[in-house]
Amino acid sequence: MVVTRIVIVGAAAAGLAVAESARTAGYGGQLVMVGDEEYKPYDRPPLSKQVLLGEWPAERTALRSDADLGKLGLDLRLGVPASGVDTDARELVLADDTRLPFDALVVATGVRARKLPGAPAAPNVHVLRGLDDAMALRDQLTPGVRLVVIGAGVLGAEVAAVATQRGIAVTLVDPLPLPMTRVVGAAIGEFVAGLHREHGVDVRCGVGVRQLRTAGGRVDAVELEDGALVPADVVLVAIGGAPAVDWLRGAAVPLGGAKPEEGAGGVLCAAGGRAAEGVYAAGDVAAWCTPDGEAYLRVEHRLNATEQGRAVAKSILDPAFRYVPAVPYFWSDQYDLKIQSFGSPGPDDEFVVVEGSLAERRFVGAYLRAGVVTGALGAGLPRELRAWRTRVGRPMSRGSS
Amino acid sequence: MKVVVDEEKCCAGGQCVLASPDVFDQRDEDGVVVLLNANPPLELLEGVREAALICPAAAITVEEG
DSSP: OOOOEEEEEOOSHHHHHHHHHHHHTTOOSEEEEEESSSSOSBOSGGGGTHHHHTSSOGGGGBSSOHHHHHHTTOEEEESOOEEEEETTTTEEEETTOOEEEOSEEEEOOOEEEOOOTTOOOOTTEEOOSSHHHHHHHHHHOOTTOEEEEEOOSHHHHHHHHHHHHTTOEEEEEESSSSTTHHHHHHHHHHHHHHHHHHTTOEEEETOOEEEEEEETTEEEEEEETTSOEEEOSEEEEOOOEEEOOGGGTTSSOOBOOSSTTBTTTSEEEOTTSEEETTEEEOGGGEEEEOTTSSOEEEOOOHHHHHHHHHHHHHHHHOTTOOOOOOOOEEEEEETTEEEEEEEOOOTTSEEEEEEEETTTTEEEEEEEETTEEEEEEEESOHHHHHHHGGGTTSBOOTTOO | OEEEEOTTTOOOOOHHHHHOTTTEEEOTTTOOEEESOSSOOGGGHHHHHHHHHHOTTOOEEEEOO
């Protein structure tokens, strides 16, 4: 079937990569992009970094200039969410009842920030996912306020660092014993915890939140499970994201179970991004089958959105295309450090420093499982770290470093 | 073809160097992109386009013409 109508739901990094890659591949057909926000495609990593720090105005997060967007010949429909899809008729339905026929539909709706169960809605309780979230939080982070960050994942740790740099007293809370451990393991978790403590953050890892205490319609303290009461002027809930798939319920598009290896609630796809006849998914919302065929994994890293978007464009346009997974990459800016990581190590993999030292805060380390390099992570030695990218997936003999 | 990089946006991942090593490099100290050739020849276009598309910080712009 000749594809002449591609409809992309989601106007961020993954959706944009589909559009650009399709045009680069010579696709001259209709290209519709639907976004639930009013903003043109913008980038999310700067939201918890330069935008929150107040260094960048919102416009600086634009992924492409208006001129470059214009060259893509997009039918850009912003400010209206998708509400459903009819896979038999091959029509996408929007919240304003517009029906958009497609040959290929791309689901690139990303994730929504999870809310704390039972938490009250209050003007000083925030999540951070979109540009509006970032600006609302930024505006409340005035000098002297006390911020409690609930969730010490990558996002929570970045916000703690930025707020500290802005002269704000930060408490970082997580039920897990160390920050970022699910992503970087215990050794780097210790390192990150030390980094934050040194900068004055009150790191309360290993204890969960019992409830948010309210007074006069605002939250004024966070009560922890050990009974401690942490005074709060502003609260950020950074406990992860859930795939934005509500609009797909009831449609003939497969969705994963809750467990990570079941796709963590994302759109289940073959490697290459095909979810069903004429339906594809890319980015945070997509759970692609692993090369060994044993699991479906969702990956919420920025580079993954682009990689998968490119692959989906190729899958749509070229039936012979075979996806070759790239080495995963992510980075996190905290204080004056840029932590960078290649690969996808498990939280229990051993971490061995192979260059520099953690104490100097200039290092490269390798993650090992059964003698095989599962990832590499470093700070302050970018060139040396990059050299380790090609070693991911290969055996490492001790002494070879 | 004209290549423009935004050092302030660069996230130092080095993906551009992997895509087009004749045009991009990284600074030793912080990994920020170094543009080796702002007007690369046309035969490098594919790699440069790839670098711009893949850059996870949208820090590379290519003006073709």
